[in-house]
Amino acid sequence: MNTWVAPGVRCICVNxxxxxFTARGQVFPVRQPMIDEVLTIRDVQPGLSGGNGxxxxxxxxxxxxxxxxxxxxxxxxxxxxxxxxxxVQEPNTDxxxxxxxxxxxxxxxxxxxxxxxxxxxxxxxxxxxxxxLAGLAGCCHSG
Numbered sequence: 001m002n003t004w005v006a007p008g009v010r011c012i013c014v015n016x017x018x019x020x021f022t023a024r025g026q027v028f029p030v031r032q033p034m035i036d037e038v039l040t041i042r043d044v045q046p047g048l049s050g051g052n053g054x055x056x057x058x059x060x061x062x063x064x065x066x067x068x069x070x071x072x073x074x075x076x077x078x079x080x081x082x083x084x085x086x087x088v089q090e091p092n093t094d095x096x097x098x099x100x101x102x103x104x105x106x107x108x109x110x111x112x113x114x115x116x117x118x119x120x121x122x123x124x125x126x127x128x129x130x131x132x133l134a135g136l137a138g139c140c141h142s143g
Contacts, residue, residue, distance in 0.1 A: 004087040005044055005058060011085040013037045018080075026071035029078045038088055039064050045079050057082045 004011075013033040020027050033039060039062040047057040059079035061067045069078050 005041065005060070005082055007041050007043055009041050010038055010088040010090070011041060011060075012088050013039065013084060014086050015084040017084075023076060024072075024074050026074040028069060028071055028074075028076045030069045030071050031065050033062070033065065033080055033084070037064075039085075042067070043079075044082075047081070060085065 013035055016033060016035040018029070018032045020029070022028070039060075042061040042063045045059040045061070047059055058081075060082055061079050065078075067077055067079070069076055
């Protein structure tokens with residue numbers, strides 16, 4: 001079976017060619033995954049086995065789609081073949097990358113200004129010269 005298939009994994013429907021069946025005059029499934037729909041796996045049921053006894057594929061239940069579907073007075077438990085889905089490629093959300101943006105880089109201002117003089121930075125000492133907001137420049141006076 002696919003190694004990415006597990007409860008909690010988000011996947012996307014890549015094939016929505018589903019076979020409908022009729023039970024007691026009612027058409028099933030009532031609700032089907034749609035192409036490009038992102039779903040979260042609730043459970044995995046084993047599928048057919050290959051010649052070596054290992055499952056070739058399985059069937060998926062999703063949190064977003066009721067497993068037990070009802071049509072009229074008929075109820076059916078519905079799972080979906082895994083070959084119609086692929087894992088969603090989630091972006092890396094490692095907070096360390098965002099935290100690094102908050103740290104001053106080499107050569108960036110790392111002192112606290114207690115006073116500000118708005119004038120040409122040419123009149124400031126090198127340690128006081130600061131580019132301000134909106135293109136303003138001035139001298140930073142440390143305490």
